[in-house]
Amino acid sequence: MARKASKVTIYDIASAAGVSRGTVSRAFNGNTDINSETRQRIFDTAKRLHYVPNMNARGLAKGTTECIGVIMPDVLNPYISELVGVIEKSARAVGFSTHIALTHNDAELQQKLLLRMASGQVDGIIITPCESDESVRQINMINAKIPIVSLKFREKLECDTVMGADSDGIRMIMEHLHSAGAKKVAFLTISGQDWTHLERHEAYLSTAKKLGLDYTKTESIDYSEGWEEMEKDVIRIVASLFKRKDNAPDAILAYDDILALVVINALRHSGIKVPDDVLVAGFDNIRLASVANMTLTSASVESSDIARFAIDILTQRLNSSSSSKVRHVRISPRLYVRDSTSRETLKGKGK
Amino acid sequence: MARKASKVTIYDIASAAGVSRGTVSRAFNGNTDINSETRQRIFDTAKRLHYVPNMNARGLAKGTTECIGVIMPDVLNPYISELVGVIEKSARAVGFSTHIALTHNDAELQQKLLLRMASGQVDGIIITPCESDESVRQINMINAKIPIVSLKFREKLECDTVMGADSDGIRMIMEHLHSAGAKKVAFLTISGQDWTHLERHEAYLSTAKKLGLDYTKTESIDYSEGWEEMEKDVIRIVASLFKRKDNAPDAILAYDDILALVVINALRHSGIKVPDDVLVAGFDNIRLASVANMTLTSASVESSDIARFAIDILTQRLNSSSSSKVRHVRISPRLYVRDSTSRETLKGKGK
DNA sequence: GCATCTCGTCCGCTCGGGTTC
């Protein structure tokens, strides 16, 4: 356990192998200007001496890291988890390692992470930003130094963005609910998630209007106090929604799948049956949605698509010094119809 | 969008502020030997010039990073997601930033990540290691350079470890199932997860024996082909388990909650009712277990406990050069009884 | 003598011009 500071440097292995440090360096990097025998000898002694090239030094000298930063609010939401996983794989596929960091939706922390990463830690950044003006400013500033791809869009944002067309997804779900017989769809959302909320909410309202649904009702759930409180909040809201039978919704559209699951639970708690008494739909199509009896109707953009685009754009930026125009990709989501909105059968449709 | 390589260095801000680079350095680090006016002036010009200290250079010169590495197989499993989140928070609470990386259970990749991190990227590492002998060797080697805390235990592992007493958890669940009337408990597990599987499986067998349950049956699910195939595999196995009514289990203990949810789904698919026909229990108590109708009986160690211990140990290692003895912490899990094993009532007990 | 600041070095590695056979 004696923690040897074992500073085995390029010097050590150079002298041990009887060459200069430059040669050792070349052995580990380019394939040029080096005899394969020498290279092998260097590798051998390197292994023998447990040599590990120092990334800091390399990064300092080279000015590049072959590494991209991934900044996410958290990783609790399965949707983000999946996203992070595929981003990592995609990045690795193109020779980049990945440096993941979490903001917990704290703009100050996000600031620190951006600065830290932009200061030689990574070559580019993929971020799901905090939703505040402050956040936009931060990103714009850092984007002037290294390329950033944001997974949320905002007018004033000056970096590339990649995201799903949430409004289409909401529209699809609303239409589905409508064709399933729903006349009164309520929208349950999370307070604080302004940008995303706004888009989804607007889509909810406009689609309701387009479908001739007079009833609209939006309820915000407070998630700032943690999961427990949030669950209680949902129960409270559900209870109030169904207090007057004649004015109760016959369908609930939740901000995302997690919330939808919580809502279903709250409904059961109140003795309201899904989908018999009320239809419930979520958004994001998290993997568990298909197994978490009751399976959940949902919509989402393939996270692999998001990841692919994000990586593509980032690598393009990194490879070409040409400061081409900013790109904003919108990917169409897909609708997944499952038990929570299927009255006729209990065999899950969709996947 | 013109990506200014904007190399604003300590030199620039030094000359702009009319001081030497050493002073600038001190302004950003120690509070010693510097006039508060000067410091303020330095901060101001630093901000004006968008100066960001280069982490690579700092790390190189200082030999320390105030950053810990977190290496996980992936982040899809909610249990791990939660863990990562709390580890990050705990680390931040003690002044460390966090560098998260994913192995996807690939020992080779793990090797690269370990090397990279150990080469000046981080001061210490918390890892949920791949389960192979190769992995053990890697960790031991790196542990000689910087402290590692493993979240899985293995005899030959020479680093600190922190983990839950899985066997106790399994025992608790088994006893619960037994007292709920189960006589024939089957164990469904994931193939490939050797270490963890072995411990849980052994506990399953020994507890069954202790409880006088003659029937034992272990089925391995193949998860190497991805989620879809895994689901099919579970359906197939469930079908075969219940082919002969007289020899079918009356309870299923799943390797973890995710698998349990999949199993419940498969059971429903086969027309078998939970908990009426068969009890189902998982392990890990993922948050969704409490809302994913049917709610799930489960057991787990608080991930915050794990995180706290891991961080504690790591910081101790980092703060004291004394190479004290290796520690192996075992934290008792807690049992969560919910609907999937409650016949008498549908009101969820436990949380 | 003391608070404040400067300067030279080094951290470990990359890079490109120069050298050797």
Add this chain to the structure above:
DNA sequence: GGAACCCGAGCGGACGAGATG
């Protein structure tokens, strides 16, 4: 005239001894 290799100069900052008032 190459192929193979050496060397010196940084990359951006930290640090400690010495300078300045």
